[in-house]
């Protein structure tokens with residue numbers, strides 16, 4: 001189980017596979033030094049950012065999927081803990097940001113799709129929506145993607161969203177966190193905060 005969550009009634013959470021850039025995005029959003037790395041599995045426990053005067057916490061969850069030097073049982077446990085975390089805190093979650101790597105996400109989804117299997121990213125997306133947590137897919141590392149529109153349409157297709165992707169600006173946000181180009185994401189998050197009458201939290205996005 002993940003421990004040490006600050007006692008706050010409002011939360012935005014970053015979830016996704018290992019090495020997609022969650023911590024890099026966190027650093028962009030908070031301006032705080034967060035450990036990031038070339039190897040997957042850098043973040044093993046949630047990074048919580050909270051503010052003394054605010055009833056709000058921003059959380060960077062550990063990544064799931066392949067991690068170098070981490071055995072299968074631990075990986076499965078992290079996946080279970082991530083699912084349990086969003087389930088336990090669904091009422092407090094104003095927005096979930098599902099971070100994916102724009103360069104590899106389609107290949108990974110297709111590799112894990114089968115008659116009896118749903119890829120984690122897709123499963124998590126549907127799970128969050130079932131829990132009524134507004135969810136934004138942050139498609140990161142767009143600096144490495146050449147066929148931008150095609151890639152984003154493919155992504156919509158895999159997540160069960162009708163194309164073209166441009167009609168999903170509140171749900172699909174292409175970003176390059178490493179270069180600080182995250183405006184499509186902050187716009188989308190703000191839309192969801194506004195819908196929940198939480199414009200007071202715009203200062204964090």
Ligand SMILES: Nc1nc2c(ncn2[C@@H]2O[C@H](COP(=O)(O)OP(=O)(O)OP(=O)(O)O)[C@@H](O)[C@H]2O)c(=O)[nH]1
Nearest residue numbers: 019020021022023024036037041042043063177178
């Ligand atoms: N090209 C490119 N690389 C990026 C971008 N964002 C992050 N990275 C790189 O991707 C690697 C992983 O970044 P992290 O932020 O540590 O990823 P993470 O999702 O927190 O990984 P875990 O903690 O293992 O779950 C690092 O080498 C980053 O520099 C981006 O927008 N473009």
Ligand SMILES: [Mg+2]
Nearest residue numbers: 022023042043
């Ligand atoms: Mg991390």
